[in-house]
Amino acid sequence: DMNPEDIASVTVLKGGAATALYGLRAANGAIIITTKSGKELRQKSKIEFHTTLGWDVVSQLPPTQNTFVQGNNGNWIGGFSRSWGPNADTLQYDITTNPDYKWDENGMIVGQNHPNANxxxxxMYDNYDFFQTGVTLNNRFSISSGNEFGNYYFSISNLDQTGVVPNNKFGRTTARLKAKTKLSDKASFSANMAYANSRANQIQKGSNVSGVMLGLVRTPPSFDNGAGYEFPDGKQRNYRNGGRV
Known part of the structure; x- marks a missing residue:
């Protein structure tokens, strides 16, 4: 959770050098991160402010078919897990669908020659419309100074990021103060304080409809994912757990 802009240098120690400095904890090596500090020179305070704004979009997605609906052996079966149903061009909505039918606001699906076809x-829905443009905003402020009596360095930063998946968010706020003062020719005092706070709303992961990406790829084009994710009874709304009255 360190602000990358606070890093002055990174050193990798291996073997005996690492063990000699840090004991058995560094038997496999050590990574030494040195943070920035004020310059021990006569100079005016140095103030910096940086802001970065970026956008993220999905670059590549696997192709999906947009011809056949869910079902089996050429027959439409609502709630069925596979898309081996009939050609979408041969289907319409049932005009007599119960108003409480909750899997599609347009009604049940029937053949175009069905007496109740409307x-x-x-x-036919594009499941990839689910994705959005992600935005990243990073602001950083720092001030440093130094002279023959000591130096200081202070920084504060804030990162806010929204992902390409709705409700996926990440944020990080950091602050660091590093100071050193010379007490005498033989003594000095230094302090190094850091604060970090990270917050995130992670993407749901899992198999089938429990995972965002797998659920999108497997959802048939005849099912509207945008019509909500939850039934009135609190159960998850997805193409596999219903579809038929």
Whole structure:
């Protein structure tokens, strides 16, 4: 949780050199990170402010078919886990669907020659519309100074990031104060204080519809993921747990 802008140098120690300095804890080596400090020179205070703004988009996605709906052996089966149903061009919505039907606000799916077909072709949804443009904003302020009597360095930074998946967020706030003063020719006093706070709303992970990416790839194009993620009874709304009255 260190602000990368506070790093002055990174040194990798291996073998005996690491063990000699840090004991058995460094038997496999050690990474030494040195943070910035004020310059021990006669100079005016140095003030810096940096801001960075960036955007993230999904660069590549696996292709998906947009011809067949969920079902099996060419027959539509709502709630079925596979997309081996009929061609979408042959389907319409059932005009007599129960108003409480909760899997699709347009109604159940029937063949275009069905007596209850409403004459409106079914919608075919692009599941990748789910993604959004991510935004990253990073602000950093620092001030440093020094003379023959001592030096100081202070920095504060804040990072806010939204991902390409809705509700995926990350934030980090850091502060660091590093100071040194000369008490005499033989004595000096130094202090190094740091603060870091990270917060995140992580992406859901898991198999099938428990994971965002796998759930999107497997959802048939005839199912509207954008119509909500939860049923009135609190159960997860997805293409596999229903679809039929």
């Amino acid at each position: 004459g409106i072709p079914i919608n």
